[in-house]
Amino acid sequence: MTRAPAGGRIGLMQSAPPPSSGYAAISLHLDSMGYAYGWPRGFQDPVFHEVLDRFENLARWYDLKYTVQVIGRDLLQSEHSRRVRRLADAGHEIGNHTWSHHSGLAGLNRRWLEGEIIETHYRIAEVIGREPRGFTAPAWNYSERASEILLRRGYRYDASLLPSMTGYPVMLENALANLHRPWRMWRSIHRRDWAAGFRAPREPFLRNGLVILPVPTTPGRIATAVWHGYGRIFGWKRHFNALRQTLAARRYFYYVVHPSDLCCDGDLDGNPGRARFGGNFYRKARLLSDAFAIISDSGKRMTTLLGMSEVVRQEIEHKPQVIAA
Ligand SMILES: [Zn+2]
Numbered sequence: 520m521t522r523a524p525a526g527g528r529i530g531l532m533q534s535a536p537p538p539s540s541g542y543a544a545i546s547l548h549l550d551s552m553g554y555a556y557g558w559p560r561g562f563q564d565p566v567f568h569e570v571l572d573r574f575e576n577l578a579r580w581y582d583l584k585y586t587v588q589v590i591g592r593d594l595l596q597s598e599h600s601r602r603v604r605r606l607a608d609a610g611h612e613i614g615n616h617t618w619s620h621h622s623g624l625a626g627l628n629r630r631w632l633e634g635e636i637i638e639t640h641y642r643i644a645e646v647i648g649r650e651p652r653g654f655t656a657p658a659w660n661y662s663e664r665a666s667e668i669l670l671r672r673g674y675r676y677d678a679s680l681l682p683s684m685t686g687y688p689v690m691l692e693n694a695l696a697n698l699h700r701p702w703r704m705w706r707s708i709h710r711r712d713w714a715a716g717f718r719a720p721r722e723p724f725l726r727n728g729l730v731i732l733p734v735p736t737t738p739g740r741i742a743t744a745v746w747h748g749y750g751r752i753f754g755w756k757r758h759f760n761a762l763r764q765t766l767a768a769r770r771y772f773y774y775v776v777h778p779s780d781l782c783c784d785g786d787l788d789g790n791p792g793r794a795r796f797g798g799n800f801y802r803k804a805r806l807l808s809d810a811f812a813i814i815s816d817s818g819k820r821m822t823t824l825l826g827m828s829e830v831v832r833q834e835i836e837h838k839p840q841v842i843a844a
Pocket of ligand 1: 548549550616620656657658
């Protein structure tokens, strides 16, 4: 499945073994339909049934383990908990994606923020039998206060930083999708990290012992974030080119996918859904499979976000120090 890393000079590289070109992971943000609909009573959420089946099939096909970012409140249903335990037992990493998928995390008071993280932390621990070690804030609303809470609970990484201006159209789309729920719309706007797109580091780094894994972006000045949903917004051809370019340029790459990437019209069952949950199943399955094939063929070693964060930590801690003369 491996091919020569992009940019290599074929004539010179032919007999040499392909150099290690880094690490890749797939981060599945398990944003449920229950969450999108406001958790209606008695709702049978296809995300925790047939949609997860499809993701598991893809994982088997490409022989990879996901990092699954779980919303704590979804685990109140025992069926959902059983499903998440099964994922953990199969070797997928389970991460913390807050209790209510609050998209304005950085604007919360300390108690509320702590509740969002810690309630989910213990619920996941109860369900899978071990404490989660990774966190991703909904809507990439990064905050140093959240990082401090994570550190105290023994977390190893925070994947909440979006160092790209191209995140703004997605945030705007999220806000508009919640026009009928003004409190959710307000949350998406009241995020306090609007400047991150302009000045945040684009490579992983250590902050007070916590590895920060920024969302991978294309190389160059206009760093476009690269996750699967962008294909829908900017066009698939352009997106897959950006994906190849980013894989070649970044030593650490992870690809964010959502249940909506494999949901289709048949899953909506007459419910008025957000547009992103609908669509033709075969087309969606082909697009996601194509993306996985590109990642799998990139020559990168597949891992989880936790595995990646440990390599980043080791590399940073053992980097030879430059001693000033
Ligand atoms: Zn999410």
